[in-house]
Each structure stands twice: as C-alpha cells, then as structure tokens.
Amino acid sequence: MAANILITGVNGHLGNNLLRNLLQKGEQVRGTVRNLHHTAPFEGLDFTPVYADLHDKASLLKALQGIDTLYQVAAVYELWTKNPKKDVYQANMTATRNIMEAAAIMGVKKVIYVSSVAAMGRQTFPISPETYNTETRSVYYRSKIDSEKLAWKIAKAHQIHMVSVCPSAMIGEVATRLTPSQNTLQMVLNKAIKIDARFYINWVDVKDVSEGCYLAAQKGRNGERYGLGTATAVGITEIATIAQNLFPERGIKTPATAPKWGLYLYAWLQATTAKITRKRPKLLIHQISMYYNVHQDMDISKSVRELGYHPTPPKTAIEQALRYLYHQTIQ
Numbered sequence: 001m002a003a004n005i006l007i008t009g010v011n012g013h014l015g016n017n018l019l020r021n022l023l024q025k026g027e028q029v030r031g032t033v034r035n036l037h038h039t040a041p042f043e044g045l046d047f048t049p050v051y052a053d054l055h056d057k058a059s060l061l062k063a064l065q066g067i068d069t070l071y072q073v074a075a076v077y078e079l080w081t082k083n084p085k086k087d088v089y090q091a092n093m094t095a096t097r098n099i100m101e102a103a104a105i106m107g108v109k110k111v112i113y114v115s116s117v118a119a120m121g122r123q124t125f126p127i128s129p130e131t132y133n134t135e136t137r138s139v140y141y142r143s144k145i146d147s148e149k150l151a152w153k154i155a156k157a158h159q160i161h162m163v164s165v166c167p168s169a170m171i172g173e174v175a176t177r178l179t180p181s182q183n184t185l186q187m188v189l190n191k192a193i194k195i196d197a198r199f200y201i202n203w204v205d206v207k208d209v210s211e212g213c214y215l216a217a218q219k220g221r222n223g224e225r226y227g228l229g230t231a232t233a234v235g236i237t238e239i240a241t242i243a244q245n246l247f248p249e250r251g252i253k254t255p256a257t258a259p260k261w262g263l264y265l266y267a268w269l270q271a272t273t274a275k276i277t278r279k280r281p282k283l284l285i286h287q288i289s290m291y292y293n294v295h296q297d298m299d300i301s302k303s304v305r306e307l308g309y310h311p312t313p314p315k316t317a318i319e320q321a322l323r324y325l326y327h328q329t330i331q
Contacts, residue, residue, distance in 0.1 A: 003030035006067040008099065009074025010049055011041040013175050013182070014114065014167070018071060018210040020174065023047060025214070032063050032074070041176045054095035060102035069110045069217055070103050072096075072151070076143070079180050079287075080280050084139040092143040096150050104158035111160055112217050115148040117168040117202060117229055117298070126297040127202070129166055129225040137286040163220035167209045168202035168229030168298060171321035175206075175328070184236075185318070186325050187282075188243050188252065193236060196255035197263055197283060199291040200233040202298050205317040208309075215307040226307060229298040230314045242315060243322055263288050 010031030032052035121131025155162035169181035270281035303309035
C-alpha cells in the first residue's frame with residue numbers, strides 16, 4: 001500500500017518519535033531527510049526515508065506525490081547562531097513558504113503544522129493558544145510566530161485543512177542530537193549549571209507531543225491551534241533535585257541563586273566572549289528579560305477537551321528524560 005502520510009524531518013527529535021508512533025499504529029508513512037546516509041535514527045525500523053530539503057521546492061513536490069496528510073515538523077530550532085537572521089528567521093520562513101506552497105500544488109488535503117510554544121500568547125498566564133505571542137527580542141521566537149502566520153495565510157488562500165500544534169520544551173527518548181531543551185538537562189547532569197537563573201520552563205515528553213500531533217490529525221478542527229505542553233512549569237533547582245535523587249553518585253549540587261543584575265552581567269560577558277570564540281553562550285541577555293521569574297504554565301484545557309491529550313506529569317517526564325540522557329551519548 002502506498003504511503004499517504006508525509007512527515008518532514010524524520011531524523012529529528014519529534015519527527016523520529018512521530019514516525020515510530022505512526023508506524024506502530026499501522027499507518028502508511030513517508031518521511032523526509034536531507035542526508036540519506038545517516039541511517040542511525042531508523043535502526044530496527046521497517047522504514048526507508050526519502051530525500052527532501054525544505055529549501056528545495058522540487059524535492060518537496062516529489063516527496064508529496066500521493067500524500068493526503070502532511071505533518072510539517074522540520075524546522076530550525078536554535079536559540080543562538082553567528083547569523084540568526086539568516087540561519088533561523090529566514091530559514092524557517094523560506095521552509096514554511098516552500099512546504100505549504102508545495103502542499104497546495106500537490107493537493108494535500110490536511111496539514112498538521114508544528115509551531116511552538118514560542119508562538120503562543122503570553123499577555124497573561126497561563127500561556128494560551130488562543131492568542132499569538134508579541135515577543136520581538138528573540139529571533140527564534142519571531143521566526144516561529146511569523147512562519148506560523150505565513151502557513152495560515154497560504155492554507156487559507158488554497159483552502160487547505162490546517163491544524164496548528166504548539167509544543168513546549170520537548171525532552172525524552174529517541175534523540176539523535178541534543179536540542180537546546182535536551183541540552184539544559186544534559187548540563188544539569190554534567191554539573192555545568194552553577195547558577196539558577198530562575199527560569200521556569202514548560203517541559204513535555206516528546207512522545208506525548210507525537211501523540212498530540214496524531215490526535216490533532218484525527219480530531220483537530222480546521223483553523224484551530226492546540227497547545228501541546230503541560231499545565232505546570234518546572235525550574236532548574238527542581239530539576240537539579242530530581243537529578244540528585246536519581247544519581248547521588250554524580251555529586252550534583254543545587255545551583256546558587258543570583259540577583260537579576262548579576263545575571264545580566266554574566267550574560268553580557270558571555271555575549272562578549274561569544275563574539276571572539278564563536279561558541280554558543282550559556283545565557284543570553286534577552287532570555288533574562290523574557291524568562292526571569294516567569295512561570296511558563298500552559299493552558300492545555302482545549303487540547304484535553306477536543307483532542308483527548310493527556311501528557312505525562314512534568315516531573316515524571318523530566319525524570320525519564322534524565323535517565324535516558326544518563327545512558328546515552330548524544331552530540
């Protein structure tokens with residue numbers, strides 16, 4: 001039977017978990033990668049990816065032949081690069097335009113567009129899928145906000161059934177590389193976080209997000225957005241405590257606290273050093289402005305009510321992710 005579902009980026013964290021989820025459900029799935037020689041993410045699976053690049057529309061048209069449902073997963077998830085406007089913003093905008101226009105040309109009936117918690121409204125808390133974020137300080141955030149709006153514009157122009165899902169910070173198994181979210185947990189394990197910047201992040205098990213994507217395809221209403229996170233955010237000190245209890249032999253210490261001005265000074269020094277070393281700063285100035293003492297709880301009531309979405313409690317998800325990272329070597 002020919003595949004009628006396409007997932008972009010099946011070698012990525014969410015893409016690979018979504019692929020495994022759909023294959024277990026008996027779905028006929030096609031999935032794209034840019035490097036066909038990197039086969040490690042598919043070991044043990046009865047699956048062979050196809051080539052497609054979101055910046056190469058011809059490859060997308062070929063990959064979308066015969067496809068009814070598209071899961072648009074692949075995107076740049078980087079919080080810092082040497083050239084963020086090009087590497088992050090323009091890359092995500094071009095990718096969205098190309099895949100949505102290709103889907104329109106090939107007559108795709110339904111698109112599950114994976115956006116981000118970064119695009120969800122936070123004028124009030126909990127974070128809500130009913131409004132858009134107005135944040136402008138983070139290039140990554142702007143890329144997710146504007147690319148999702150572009151996807152809606154194209155979907156409406158071509159009358160494509162589209163549902164948007166907005167995952168929070170995904171953690172957990174089957175990771176082929178360390179995303180910024182997973183890297184934070186890895187840094188806790190490596191005793192590399194000395195100071196708690198008082199960021200309270202909305203963590204979610206990637207497997208729950210993959211199931212949420214599937215539920216959005218089955219039950220999501222056309223034109224609607226759904227938050228795929230958890231109700232409660234968790235801070236770094238709490239994560240350190242979980243890690244201490246799991247792995248007492250590692251000698252993980254509770255991070256110290258610092259005043260907000262001290263965090264700004266540290267971030268400024270990191271930014272100055274990064275200009276010379278071209279290495280990713282551990283803390284970004286705009287992160288302090290955006291996250292300091294902000295509990296990023298999420299309103300998931302709509303996802304629970306309409307999709308039947310029931311995520312793993314965040315502390316359990318963190319514990320499972322720490323165990324996974326402890327036994328893996330991921331770059």
